[in-house]
Amino acid sequence: MATDLTLRPFFWRATNLFPEKEVVSRTHQGQTRYTYGEFGERVRRLASALEALGVESGDRVGTLGWNHHRHFEAYYAAPLMGAQLHTVNLLLHDDHVEHIVTDAADDVLLVDPDAVDTVERLWDAFDSVEAVVVMGDEDAVPDSDSDSDADLPIYGYESLLDDHDPVDSWPGVDEDAPAGMCYTSGTTGKPKGVEYTQKMIYSHAMMAATPAAQNVDEDDVVMPVVPMFHVNAWEFPYTVTLAGAKPVFPGPSPDSEDLVRLIEEEGVTLTAGVPTVWIDLLDYLDEHGGDLSSLERIIVGGSAAPRQVMRRFEDEYGVKMEHAWGMTETMSIGSMSRPKSTMDLDGDGESYEVRSKQGLLSPGLEMKVVDDDGEEVPWDGESFGELYVRGPTVVDEYFERPEANETDFEDDEGGRWLKTGDVVTVDENGYIEIVDRAKDVIKSGGEWISSIELENELMGHEDVVEAAVVSVSHERWQERPLACVVRKEGTDVDAEDLREFLADDYPKWWLPDNVLFIEEVPKTATGKFDKKQLREDIEDPDLPYTPGE
Amino acid sequence: MATDLTLRPFFWRATNLFPEKEVVSRTHQGQTRYTYGEFGERVRRLASALEALGVESGDRVGTLGWNHHRHFEAYYAAPLMGAQLHTVNLLLHDDHVEHIVTDAADDVLLVDPDAVDTVERLWDAFDSVEAVVVMGDEDAVPDSDSDSDADLPIYGYESLLDDHDPVDSWPGVDEDAPAGMCYTSGTTGKPKGVEYTQKMIYSHAMMAATPAAQNVDEDDVVMPVVPMFHVNAWEFPYTVTLAGAKPVFPGPSPDSEDLVRLIEEEGVTLTAGVPTVWIDLLDYLDEHGGDLSSLERIIVGGSAAPRQVMRRFEDEYGVKMEHAWGMTETMSIGSMSRPKSTMDLDGDGESYEVRSKQGLLSPGLEMKVVDDDGEEVPWDGESFGELYVRGPTVVDEYFERPEANETDFEDDEGGRWLKTGDVVTVDENGYIEIVDRAKDVIKSGGEWISSIELENELMGHEDVVEAAVVSVSHERWQERPLACVVRKEGTDVDAEDLREFLADDYPKWWLPDNVLFIEEVPKTATGKFDKKQLREDIEDPDLPYTPGE
Known part of the structure; x- marks a missing residue:
């Protein structure tokens, strides 16, 4: 029945119904502005060019690129011709990039000028890759007679587009054809790939556009700061198109100045990214000022935004921060936290408490929270368990990872659950709150201690910049919490101060057995705390305190 | 990949995340109010009861019911158990109801108290039906030893629910399983059935919830006046559930007083229905007054609302009327008309002009407009053609109607087009405007005359209540327009007056060759002008005027 979900x-809607609407893009070479009409023409040329480079239906087009119009064009050209867009994180170390490109066996790579070096270094390992296209102006393409050792079959994006006529029409593509691919950030083991079919992207983008999720309308001006190599930039390249909204792509490694300028100049109404971006932005605004009057909402994901940051954006700039939760495996957005209209929240404290959670599961999904014995835990805001989710926008396998596919999923008659690895509570109102990653939770004497809860509390201390809490092994209690804290410059808060600070709100046995003061918490390429690295770094710490004392 | 779209x-989201949210329902016996939590329990009991009545996966559960909570329960119970909900229009004449129930071979019927008579009259023809359940309180169920000839296996809805425990879980249901069924209103020939799969309803409801379409959010209070026997009540029973919005079901044949009371008491923010409902409501408000302050939007479909009515709702009550277009074959909403943010509309006249059109095609669909030779017509706001649409929410066949399936669809490499039978123009901005039904368009001397345009213009005359324009055969010009007009009581406008009135805006050859003054325009069961009947009624009219004079 009916047409496939592709x-x-x-693409039809944006290019035919909103051909006059602008697409704005900051690039390596400056700022570009064109219309959805021109976008459509360039997507058709790109498809034609990729076809000439040998890309066929079913092939993989890898990208190493920032958020800009050329990358946006690839988001459509590859899937529309029946190929698969594989976005690779260009911030990863060489060995991860090598693993990801060779594991996926990409056929063609579209790369930003600042990723050409990476490709040249890794070229010998890239057996599957038949062509490399540089997503920049012509002067960004290395000379073929450069002194580089690698003899790359390298092309300039713009001359490829100039040389090829737009395709007339799109082939019929099956809704189950893989259309996207992404690798998990991989804080444990090697990054694992997941594939998104046409149907999954269609379904997720439509869901993401609803008021319950991103709520993207035609009059929105949307600036995705979340990178396009990161879970389809939380689907914004697709939601803006279906909605006919104006996208603003902030380009290569945008800093706060770039973001403020784009908000001011383009009238951005909605933006999205991880908390650090917005913390930096506040600092910038404190120093330089800026006009955020057009901005209505910031969607925050990846990790939780400090409550103080949410408050400041709202009180000082009239901008609502909205928490979202999602994973590569859920195609980004899987929950959003907004108070329900039926809630009787007295004062804004309660409102922030609700909004600081990960929120209500998005439409189209189902969830359950299970303890170590596989039993569902009650929704009481206290009982911990691992979050399981399923739905048409949740992957049901990793790419060629039979072991992970055994351990990370569970079937029942209603379908396949993804075990998210997030340890959560759910309150009486159905709001999810992540208390830990399953692998980071601390099990002390049979009881769970949430490392994330301790971290958030510590980061609420005025002299603390960053805090990461990890488990260290303990003879009697199996595991005990250790806090690793970055002090604010010029302050001298010590371990006992922080233990006392925590003692107001937590039982004694939750208090870290020591606090190490460090220069910086190591981070993954996506900006999350890299606790695996941290645990390696600290190895055998001194534990002067004992639980309960 | 991933879970099926079902x-x-x-159901999970509304009953688990919004169990406290109210569901309000006006019934034959008074007003009911319960929560999504109780709704969930009752849906599970209904599924259990239907199972006991022999309903299996793949069976059809027919309904003859108004908009109320029991009907809403059936909207979920049947599909969740893998059966198919077949909504039958209880306002149809017996022969149509008989055709529809026997054509679909419904297994069980859920009927409103005021439809029991219909079922008794037609019982002998209903070979497939094994049980009849009366959707009312117990006193609405006829005695089994009544003097009726028909010995119906008849059950009371509430006692069935009392007698059956809720089902524990739902079976895995395939996304391609038929979940809904509806018959076209059938102004030509016998009503034709269309089937909606689980996937189609999922996709359409998600699309309908987006800001580009119905824009349903959690804080909305939604009153679908469009009947639940009419294209899934434009999907509202599903969009409210996925959004967690509060539904208000206005019950059996609600009048304006009922609607105003429900808006006032329940704080309705969004309602939807055909234009006549809202015209009547304005009359009621003029006489009795009423408080529409909670109401934000009225979505209007089925036919176009007069511009004067749109203006009055907006100017006097602050309520926005939004035009939608859709068909049984497109699962309702297929376009919505709101001005684009990029439009520079000077004064509200231009805004109303845009908003009076059928608007922009909804996300997920594609369209083209073709002339008699199958060539696409330009988007110039003037060129006419038949609207073709396709997408995952457009049916690609009629139920067991091989001839219609030959004529009403057209395949190309991108999928199957539905020929809508609507003759439209599309303007430079992509806004669709219906100028006629293909079968009603008047072809005079090789030129098209839009009957709808003439009707709308005539209905703008202060002394005209209703106007329908039909073609009559003409020796020289093949077809000529004839207007059938209902005069406002106590006025004596005549044919020459109306021709002069039209002459201001239309070429002489568009002017009707006569105007017949009639008591009422015959209507179909869904309230549309029944031009087939009208043409039969007038047969051989006098034509005193000739084109061009």
Whole structure:
């Protein structure tokens, strides 16, 4: 019955119903502005060019790129021609990039000028890759007679587009054809790939556009700061298109100045990214000022934004921060936290408490929270368990990872659950709150201690910049918490101060057995605390305190 | 890949995340108010009861019911158990009801108290039906030893629910399983059935919830006046559930007083229905007054609302009327008309002009407009053609109607087009405007005359209540327009007056060759002008005027 769920109608809608609407893009060479009409023409040329480079239906087009219009064009050209867009994180170390490109066996790579070096270094390992296209102006393409050892079959994006006529029409593509691919950030083991079919992207983008999720309308001006190599930039390239909204792509490694300028100049109404971006932005605004009057909402994901930051954006700039939760495996957005209209929240404290959670599961999904014995835990805001989710926008396998596919999923008659690895509570109102990653939770004497809860509390201390809490092994209690804290410059808060600070709100046995003061918490390429690295770094710490004392 | 697209997560979301949210329902016996939590329990009991009545996966559960909570329960119970909900229009004449129930071979019927008579009259023809359940309180169920000839296996809805425990879990249901069924209103020939799969309803409801379409959010209070026997009540029973919005069901044949009371008492923010409902409501408000302050939007479909009515709602009550277009074959909403943010509309006249059109095609769909030779017509706001649409929410066949399936669809490499039968123009901005039904368009001397345009213009005359324009055969010009007009009581406007009135805006050859003054325009069961009947009624009219004079 009915037509397949593919990306073609999204492209159709933006290019036919909103051909005059602007697409804005900051690039390596400056700022570009064109219309959805021109976008459509360039997508058709790109498809034609990729075809000439040998890309066929079913092939993989890898990208190493920032958020800009050329990358946006690839988001459509590859899937519309029946190929698969594989976005690779260009911030990863060489060995991860090598693993990801060779594991996926990409056929063609579209890379930003600042990723050409990476490709040249790794070229010998890239057996599957038949062509490399540099997503920049012509002067960004290395000379073929450069002194580089690698003899790359390298092309300039713009001359490829100039040389090829737009395709006339799109082939019929099956809704189950893989259209996207992404690798998990991989804080444990090697990054694992997941594939998104046409149907999954269609379904997720439509869901993401609803008021319950991103709530993207035609009059929105949307600036995705979340990188396009990161879970389809939380689907914004697709939601803006289906909605006919104006996208603003902030380009290569945008800093706070770039972001403020784009908000001011383009009238951005909605933006999205991880908390650090917005913390930095506040600092910038404190120093330089800026006009955020057009901005209505910031969607925050990846990790939780400090409550103080949410408050400041709202009180000082009239901008609502909205918490979202999601994973590569859920195609980004899987929950959003907004108070329900039926809630009787007295004062804004309660409102922030609700909004600081990960929120209500998005439409189209189902969830359950299970303890170590596989039993569902009650929704009481206290009982911990691992979050399981399923739905048409949740992957049901990793790419060629039979072991992970055994351990990370569970079937029942209603379908396949993804075990998210997030340890959560759910309150009486159905709001999810992540208390830990399953692998980071501390099990002390049979009881769980949430490392994330301790971290958030510590980061609420005025002299603390960053805090990460990890488990260290303990003869009697199996595991005990250790806090690693970055002090604010010029302050001298000590371990006992912080233990006392925590003692107001937590039982004694939750208090860290020591606090190490460090220069910086190591981070993954996506900006999350890298606790695996941290645990390696600290190895055998001194534990002067004992639980309960 | 991933879980199938079924209705289960919508049910999960409303009953688990919004168990405290109210569901309000006006019934034959008074007003009911309960929560989504109780709704969930009752849906599970209904599924259990239907199972006991022999309903299996794949069976059809027919309904003859108004908009109330029991009907809403059936909207979920049947599909969740893998059966198919077949909504039958209880306002149809017996022969149509008989055709529809026997054509679909419904297994069980859920009927409103005021439809029991219909079922008794037609019982002998209903070979497939094994049980009849009366959707009312117990006193609405006829005695089994009544003097009726028909010995119906008849059950009371409430006692069935009391007698059956809720089902524990839902079976896995395939996304391609038929979940809904509806018959076209059938102004030509016998009503034709269309089937909606789980996947189609999931996709359409998600699309309908987006800001580009119905824009339903959690804090909305939604009153679908459009009947639940009419294209899934434009999907509102599903969009409210997935959004967690509060539904208000206005019950059996609600009048304006009922609607105003429900808006006032329940704080309705969004309602939807055909134009006549809102015209009547304005009359009621003029006479009795009423408080519409909670109401933000009225979505209007079925036919176009007069511009004067749109203006009055907006100017006097602050309520926005939004035009939607859709068909049984497109699962309702297929376009919505709101001005684009990029439009520079000077004064509200231009805004109303845009908003009076059928608007922009909804996300997920594609369209083209073709002339008699199958060539696409330009988007110039003037060129006419038949609207073709396709997408995952457009049916690609009629139920067991091989001839219609030959004529009403057209395949190309991108999928199957539905020929809508609507003759439209599309303007430079992509806004669709219906100028006629293909079968009603008047072809005079090789030129098209839009009957709808003439009707709308005539209905703008102060002394005209209703106007329908039909073609009559003409020796020289093949077809000529004839206007059938209902005069306002106590006025004596005549044919020459109306021709002069039209002459201001239309070429002479568009002017009707006569105007017949009639008591009422015959209507179909869904309230549309029944031009087939009208043409039969007038047969051989006098034509005193000739084109061009």
